[in-house]
Amino acid sequence: MAHRLVDLRSDTVTQPTAGMRQAMADAVVGDDVYREDPTVNALEDAFAERVGKQAALFVPSGTMGNQLALRVLTRPGDLVVAGGRQHLVIYENAASARNAEVQLHTVDDADGTIDAESVLWAVEAGDHHQPQVGLVCVENTHMPASGAVWPLERLEQLAARCRMPTIPIPIHMDGARLWHAEVATGVSMAELAASAATVMCCLSKGLCAPVGSLLAGPADVIGAARTERSRLGGGMRQAGVIAAAGLVAMRTMVDRLAEDHARARRLAEAVAARWPDAGLDPADVVTNIVVFHHCDPAGVVAHLDAEGIKAGTIAPHTVRMVTHHDVDEDGIDRTCRALATAP
Numbered sequence: 001m002a003h004r005l006v007d008l009r010s011d012t013v014t015q016p017t018a019g020m021r022q023a024m025a026d027a028v029v030g031d032d033v034y035r036e037d038p039t040v041n042a043l044e045d046a047f048a049e050r051v052g053k054q055a056a057l058f059v060p061s062g063t064m065g066n067q068l069a070l071r072v073l074t075r076p077g078d079l080v081v082a083g084g085r086q087h088l089v090i091y092e093n094a095a096s097a098r099n100a101e102v103q104l105h106t107v108d109d110a111d112g113t114i115d116a117e118s119v120l121w122a123v124e125a126g127d128h129h130q131p132q133v134g135l136v137c138v139e140n141t142h143m144p145a146s147g148a149v150w151p152l153e154r155l156e157q158l159a160a161r162c163r164m165p166t167i168p169i170p171i172h173m174d175g176a177r178l179w180h181a182e183v184a185t186g187v188s189m190a191e192l193a194a195s196a197a198t199v200m201c202c203l204s205k206g207l208c209a210p211v212g213s214l215l216a217g218p219a220d221v222i223g224a225a226r227t228e229r230s231r232l233g234g235g236m237r238q239a240g241v242i243a244a245a246g247l248v249a250m251r252t253m254v255d256r257l258a259e260d261h262a263r264a265r266r267l268a269e270a271v272a273a274r275w276p277d278a279g280l281d282p283a284d285v286v287t288n289i290v291v292f293h294h295c296d297p298a299g300v301v302a303h304l305d306a307e308g309i310k311a312g313t314i315a316p317h318t319v320r321m322v323t324h325h326d327v328d329e330d331g332i333d334r335t336c337r338a339l340a341t342a343p
């Protein structure tokens with residue numbers, strides 16, 4: 001019997017559920033550029049409330065959400081402090097330079113977090129021919145650190161550092177998978193995002209919506225982001241058709257992420273059993289992403305591929321597997337078996 005493909009390359013490959021497709025068909029829509037799409041308005045309101053912010057904006061992609069935050073919260077020539085492996089730094093085609101004309105000041109994020117002291121260093125360098133720090137960006141969960149979650153105290157330390165100077169520095173949280181952080185820790189998204197001025201979350205990844213992300217923050221900031229969205233050509237008309245799927249995603253797809261987390265842990269255990277030196281402690285895998293080092297990642301990917309399993313590489317010597325709704329227990333069993341015989 002032919003096996004179903006087990007696609008662990010990313011949680012972006014997830015298909016919209018039957019409930020989403022039905023909600024999309026039934027959605028009441030209007031012209032969102034006139035703010036007359038009741039489904040988009042409902043999604044933006046529900047998200048703002050969920051993350052404890054005044055307002056929210058529906059955007060086509062997470063990248064646009066991050067880029068709008070940069071354009072609204074910084075001025076050209078500002079320094080933006082971010083972890084060196086964050087999406088905003090290495091997966092957005094230098095969009096921050098192109099769109100916001102900022103200089104990125106990258107700091108160590110090996111464990112997924114950035115140290116408050118490194119921000120202080122960047123601020124003090126502002127007195128010595130370095131530009132002013134206009135923004136600090138964090139990623140929660142942090143993808144390349146195997147989906148690590150920011151400990152709340154560490155975020156609060158960072159926020160305290162950002163409040164210190166005469167001009168307070170806002171924090172933008174790239175929370176593409178903040179849903180996963182909430183499920184993993186039991187701490188609400190609102191609390192996790194409390195230190196951040198703005199927070200972006202994706203509906204189109206683990207939550208299985210076909211398209212869309214949201215940016216939330218203070219009403220004036222989101223108002224300005226709405227203008228910037230238009231400038232980038234991101235104004236959408238009857239977008240309620242896709243927002244309807246997002247509402248179903250927020251309502252029905254968050255709690256089940258715990259299954260994806262348990263499955264990622266199983267994969268991490270299989271990796272650690274096969275390659276004890278791969279630098280992966282299964283206990284560190286608390287959400288849905290498994291990242292490990294290997295001298296021949298292409299060989300591992302090819303071996304899995306021959307078994308009908310797709311994994312990916314994200315950097316030299318680095319393999320990634322991401323669990324999600326469309327990979328079931330049987331798919332994980334098969335992957336664990338395949339890992340046991342991998343080169």
Ligand SMILES: *Cc1c(COP(=O)(O)O)cnc(C)c1O
Pocket residue numbers: 060061062063064066087088139141143174176177202204213
């Ligand atoms: C996927 C992702 C984004 C961008 O989302 P897109 O919708 O693909 O543009 C931003 N940040 C992180 C951490 C992501 O994983």
